[in-house]
Amino acid sequence: MASVQVSGCPTWPEVARVLACLFEKDVEFQLIRPCNYKGLKRMPSIQGKGLRFSYQDGDGTRHDSREICKHIAETYAHQGNKDLLAKTGTVERDSIDQWLKTEVEIFDRPSTELVLNLGFKLPMEADREVIEKDKQRLNEVLDEYEKRLQETKFLAGDKFTLADLFHLPNTQFLVSNDECCSLIRSRKRVIRWWDKISLRPSWQRVVEMQQEISLLSEDTRRHRWLDIELRGYLRT
DSSP, X not given: OXXXXXXXXXXXXXXXXXXXXXXXXXXXXXXXXOTXXXXXXXXXOTTSOOSSOXXXXXXXXXXXXXXXXXXXHHHTTTSSOTTSSOOTTSHHHHHHHXXXXXXXXXXXXXXXXXXXXXXXXXXXXXXXXXXXXXXXXXXXXXXXXXXXXXXXXXXXXXXXXXXXXXXXXHHHHHHHSTTTHHHHHXXXXXXXXXXXXXXXXXXXXHHXXXXXXXXXXXXXHTSHHHHHHHHHHOOO
């Protein structure tokens, strides 16, 4: 049995983020999916504090997906993608840390609200005023990203790092949602950046795992918690 265990569903953003990191670092792990849990009306916890999401290894149990990814990058520094998190005290690490902070402070909030309102709520439950405000906020954020990507191939420099990886789950939703896709696709450099990071083998493996859920039996899919997640991440 693998020493690393991840409990949660790949369609949950916090789980998807951690899985992508594990694949980047070539870490063997066991995924425990709570697919037999009935009747749970669960809204996703983007901050990694969901009811059934956890990461376990020899150092204990963790719940915050971003801290977990940093832990993975440091614990397995000498295997897989060695560029995810540069050494402390280097110029590269300072740039990565700056963009990790940017993702948390200005990208995550509006993008998460859009995911919740457009992906996890019924149309009559969605708050249109909040949606429009968050779209405007995200427009401003992505304008800054467009400027940054004039200078570098990726957010923290010319190498793919955790700064890019952290954006994958929410941006996947934005690109696949009819109302939000123009936020990404209308910006030449942002969409080029997205194409690069979303086509990485690590993220493609996560997407494949998400798509497997659509093949579950109708008997399983009738549970409300799964129906919610399918609406949010497996739209066709």
